[in-house]
Amino acid sequence: MWSDLPEHLKERVMESLPVDCFFRFRSVCRGWNTLLSSEHFNSIARNNQPFLILCPSKTQLPSLIYSFITHTWRPISVSFIPHDCPLNFGGSASGLLLVGLQTNSWYAHTSPVLYICNPLNKTCLRLPGMACVITIMANTISPVGPKRDKYKVMVIGRDNRDMVLLEVYDSTSKSWKVAGTIPDVVIRNESMIYSKGCLFCMTDGGMMTYNIEQGITTVVAMPTAGAHNVWAQLICCESRVVVVGAIEENYSLKGVIMWEVVFNETMKDYVWEEIVKMPSSVFDEFRRCSNSDWFQCVGVGDKICLRANESTKMLVYDVSGGSWSWVFNFPADLRYISMRYLPLEIMPNTRLS
Structure with a gap:
């Protein structure tokens, strides 16, 4: 038939x-x-709509893929990654994952080990050693080309002179190239976003942007929420750069607010445009899900997913529709395990190169 x-x-x-x-x-x-x-x-x-993939730091544990169409979780193994040491997932693009190995080489005077992995067909490519960087501070992967079937890996890190550099790996040339020098700032985590020619990452002073073509670095102060403190997580929602801010009072979570980072042509600077503040009824339910004030978030297509630590359900905000919804069937046996949340596209023709 x-x-x-x-x-x-x-x-x-x-x-x-x-x-x-x-x-x-x-x-x-x-x-x-x-x-x-x-x-x-x-x-x-x-x-x-891309899938949401949850990646554990240990290869013997299954990853999970969630479909927003069928509303189901499915396990998928990452045991094909050829090491037993802890993994550091640096981002995803074109159906591929950027994976770093947390070995002693991250702190010794040798180049860190980075892999590009396709979790769907279980293939893995070890990238060549970087030219200069010996300690990674932040890294990301981004699709390139009209078909999005090529990619670039961008790494900010220190060389053996303790200078902070940007190195870029191009899947077309299959080589690394030093693309600029970065001011010596404290990057709060290894997550980094690339959008429209600029890199974005969170620092102690706010949000740092680096224009790769112009070699210009700026630091944008965090937006405020009245007299309250705000700690922020930087995510990518389709082509938009979004900051999800946790509003704190006396070290306790009191609310969640989201801003889009927008370049103002008149001011020639980045400004914050509020997307939404989590309604009180939704926040109360979100807060009841966990005994912890800490939560993770990720952009998946036009959706922003948030999960409180150790919670068995996930909150989803639809940016296009302006609506909130819950994913209730998060696997309970994995709620205590450290995992990285990433979007995953279906790109059968992407080549590991």
Whole structure:
């Protein structure tokens, strides 16, 4: 029956496949593999809502993929990554994960070990050693090209002279290049966002931006929430740079507010535009989910996902629709495990290079 089906019906079937079935489907025969490699299917995949992937720091633990279409979690193994040491997930792009190994080389005078991994077809590529950086401070991966099937890896770190540099790996040239010198600031975590030619990361002084082409660094002060303190997490929501701020009073979480980082052409500077403040009723429920004030957040397509520490449910804000919803079926046996939350696209034609 399958061979008699029109092509458009086959493509509709493929659109409905769970994420972990894509590559089993692909291995059945040449005809099915050709369908999954077609430009039409890739255009469908690029337009679909990306999945949310939860990546544990240990290879023996399963990763989890959540579909916003079927509202289900599915396990997917990362045991194919060829090391047992703790993993540091630096970001995702074009269906690929940037993974660093937390070995002694991160602190010795040797280049850190970075991998590019495809969790769907379980392939892994070790990147060549960086030219200068020996200690990573922040890193990210970004798609490039009209088809988004190429990528760049960007790393801010220190060299053996203790200078802070930006190094960039290009999947086309398959090599690293020093792309600039960064002021010596304290970067609060290793997460970094690349958008429209600029890098964004959080520092002790606020948000640091670095224009790669112009080599210009600016630090934008954090927005305020009255007399309260704000600690912030930087995420990417489609092409927008968003700061999710936790409002604190006497070291206790009192609210959550979101801003978009926008470049003002008149002022020639970045400004904060408020997206939404979490309603009191939603915040009260969010606060009851956990005994901790700490939470994680990530942008997945036009959605912002937030999960309080040790909670068994996740809160989702739809930026386009302006609505809040809950994901209730977070696997309870994984709620105490440290995991990195990342968006994951379906990009069958992305090559590890």
